[in-house]
Amino acid sequence: MEYAFAPLLRQASSPPWVVDLGYGASPVTAVELARRMRTVRHDVRLLGLEIDPQRVKDAAWAQDPPGRQFAVGGFEIPMPRGERPLLVRAFNVLRQYDESQVRAAWDQMAARLAPGGAVVEGTCDEIGRLATWVHLRAADPGSTERGAAQAISLSLAWHLQSLADQRITAPSMIAERLPKALIHRNVPGEPIHRVMQAIDQMWERSAPMASYGVQQRFIATAQAMRDTGWPVLGGPKRWRNGEITFAWSAVGPSR
Numbered sequence: 167m168e169y170a171f172a173p174l175l176r177q178a179s180s181p182p183w184v185v186d187l188g189y190g191a192s193p194v195t196a197v198e199l200a201r202r203m204r205t206v207r208h209d210v211r212l213l214g215l216e217i218d219p220q221r222v223k224d225a226a227w228a229q230d231p232p233g234r235q236f237a238v239g240g241f242e243i244p245m246p247r248g249e250r251p252l253l254v255r256a257f258n259v260l261r262q263y264d265e266s267q268v269r270a271a272w273d274q275m276a277a278r279l280a281p282g283g284a285v286v287e288g289t290c291d292e293i294g295r296l297a298t299w300v301h302l303r304a305a306d307p308g309s310t311e312r313g314a315a316q317a318i319s320l321s322l323a324w325h326l327q328s329l330a331d332q333r334i335t336a337p338s339m340i341a342e343r344l345p346k347a348l349i350h351r352n353v354p355g356e357p358i359h360r361v362m363q364a365i366d367q368m369w370e371r372s373a374p375m376a377s378y379g380v381q382q383r384f385i386a387t388a389q390a391m392r393d394t395g396w397p398v399l400g401g402p403k404r405w406r407n408g409e410i411t412f413a414w415s416a417v418g419p420s421r
């Protein structure tokens with residue numbers, strides 16, 4: 167994530183705020199997020215937010231203001247002195263909610279962003295072999311979008327070694343970890359269902375590349391997705407990590 171959003175962090179005129187929303191039982195992933203972001207921009211400030219006050223108390227050991235702060239809060243993103251976050255990560259938070267609540271949560275988060283900022287809302291499995299996320303930004307004034315958030319893209323990421331040794335038997339296994347906006351949409355007639363079918367096909371078709379390694383097979387799969395008309399954003403630099411990003415307009419829910 168620090169690489170995908172590096173230009174955003176570098177361009178910020180003041181020390182940027184990164185928010186880890188719903189950081190969970192332990193603040194370790196929030197601390198790790200700050201550490202990684204600081205490799206790109208040394209003055210990044212982290213705000214960990216939790217709806218559960220006990221979890222905020224339990225994070226006291228990780229407080230190190232002004233660089234790292236933890237507070238009670240949710241999608242409304244309360245910030246010190248009315249500041250705004252440049253980047254918000256909300257991972258494995260909306261999965262506990264109903265699909266009908268997603269849009270309001272997206273809008274609330276996007277409305278709080280600093281100019282040019284991004285929300286990364288996603289899901290992963292317990293050991294990080296499968297991860298998916300939606301990149302959101304604030305909708306342009308006058309845009310025809312329904313709310314304050316504009317979905318830009320969907321990224322899907324696999325642990326390549328697990329694909330190689332068949333612990334992940336097919337790329338479409340990632341469907342069970344789709345963000346809430348899509349997890350119930352992997353059914354015939356929905357674009358995300360077609361993505362899952364296509365990526366399995368391209369993976370099979372790219373099998374001969376496995377003799378050059380799983381990375382090469384994955385790169386061939388991503389290239390084949392693009393060649394067959396899927397709007398794949400980015401290129402081999404991301405594919406090498408087992409990550410592929412699609413324009414949201416082509417993969418979002420049909421209604």
Ligand SMILES: C[S@@+](CC[C@H](N)C(=O)[O-])C[C@H]1O[C@@H](n2cnc3c(N)ncnc32)[C@H](O)[C@@H]1O
Pocket residue numbers: 187188189190191195215216217218221239240241256257258259262
């Ligand atoms: C499954 S944990 C995810 C922890 C961590 N983000 C991760 O990916 O491992 C979900 C966390 O989100 C918190 N949560 C749920 N709704 C929230 C909200 N509206 N605002 C802030 N935190 C929330 C829960 O208290 C819980 O700690």
